[in-house]
Amino acid sequence: MTDTKGQGRLLDAQGVTKRFGAVVALKDANLTIDRGEIVALVGANGAGKSTFVKILTGALKADTGHVWIRGQERRVGSPAEARRSGLVPVYQEPSLIPDLDVADNLQLGGTPVEAFQHWVAELGIVGLRLDDMIGHLPLATLRILDLARALASEPDVLLLDEMTAALPTDLVERVLKTVRAQADKGQAVIYISHRFAEIAEICDRVTVLRDGLTVGDLPIEPGVEEKVVELMLGAALGEGPAQATATMATDRADTRLRVKNLAAAPKLADVSLELRRGEVLGVVALEGQGQDELFDVLAGMARPTGGTVELDGKAVSFSHPADAIEAGMTFVPGNRADGLLMERSVRENLALPLLARPGNWGAIRMREEARKVDDAVDRMQIDRRAMGEVQRLSGGNQQKVTIGRWLASGVDILLLFDPTRGIDVRTKRQIYLLVRELAEQGASVLYYTSELAEVPAACDRAAVIFNGRLVDVIEAANADEQTLMRAAYGLTGAEAVPA
DSSP states (O other), X not given: OOOOTTSOEEEEEEEEEEEETTEEEEEEEEEEEETTOEEEEEOSTTSSHHHHHHHHTTSSOOSEEEEEETTEEXXXXXXXXXXXXXXXXXXXXXXXXXXXXXXXXXXXXXXOHHHHHHHHHHTTOOSOOTTOBGGGSOHHHHHHHHHHHXXXXXXXXXEEESTTTTOOHHHHHHHHHHHHHHHHTTOEEEEEOSOHHHHHHHOSEEEEEETTEEEEEEEOOTTHHHHXXXXXXXXXXXXXXXXXXXXXXXXXXXXXXXXXXXXXTTTEEEEEEEEETTOEEEEEOOTTSSHHHHHHHHTTSSOOSEEEEEETTEEEOOSSHXXXXXXXXXXXXXXXXXXXXXXXXXXXXXXXXXXXXXXXXSSOOHHHHHHHHXXXXXXXXXXGGGOXXXXXXXXXHHXXXXXXXXXXXXXXXXXXXXXXXXXXXXXXXXXXXXXXXXXXXXXXXXXXXXXTTHHHHHOSEEEEEETTEEEEEEEGGGOOHHHHHHHHTTOOTTOOOOO
């Protein structure tokens, strides 16, 4: 392997600032990266990471600051100009058009088809057709397609914003291997992630943002995680998932939701599970094992092809998400943009469910609405500095709004699909503790997560799905990552988990 590090500075950004009205997203952001380097860019949600990347890649314009590309000062005016300069991003949310097929999306972006197909296969996606509609593909697949498009353009600097946050472990491994290989070939990668294990595995340095300021630049070495967290949050890790699990509800004898032999096209084959009152039941599965279809059926977004769903002992069938909501089943999707009115205010998003039920139609009770919205903002610790359009919030605060809207209207059975995807450690803890609090108050939570470490942190039990079938139910106390991974691969006995 050729050592390419230090053979030329590809990017140097200094003193970058950006305001959105009263909100200061970046105050003094700095970042450098050399050929052959992988530099992690980390910070709590709202620290300015995504804004910084969008400025570097021309999606936003900085108010002040300087950016040098290969030693030449540049003011990148558009994403197309950034690509021509060799800076190619993969943003946190998919940038593909859902109403078009794969081929049309490639044509719009000028992506070479042959190179794209090479990277799709290299990254582990099989069976993809160019005439597949983007809107019909799962989120994890869309993330891989975005990365394949970026790699097909042969970037000098690849900017990855929470690339692995929506991916199961098998695809994460392929992405990390590919990223490291790109750096070994002399390219550079800016890697935004909240997963310290990944940062330690593939990155050379870590640059830390806090409140729009660059507050540290550290080499990857033993003990760097604690230093990074102190810089990010001003405190060490301290309390966390262990505290959340210590308050788990104990009265779980009352079954609220019972699923029997449920099947749904194309992946869900046969799943039976029970969700009890006051319980958080985790769902664990690798990509494409049927978990999407399970949640879609329960949320009224898809019809089952077999099996039954019972609520409080009575069979139910939903033909529309409104039917599921009326029955007390509320859904927080994995893609935040699917669950929010991005151009509306935080208050309007939080208050929307209050108006959704016919019994609430008529004159709006402004004081009651304001009280419930304020309570949700306080409980979720939503950033009050940006109570305007939701699209102006950080990813973590957007996710808080998707959950908080159901706090305002009342929670009975909550369906959470990867709720901490792309969220910093502090916000994750807030969500863990909130989920436990809801369970203690009698709510029931079905919680799919792509991060295995979350199961003992937030759940009472874990239902593992493989090949569309339930293969195991594991108590949280026994749900270490190795046990969950073996079950997720459908393995038993002394067989090894494949690499």
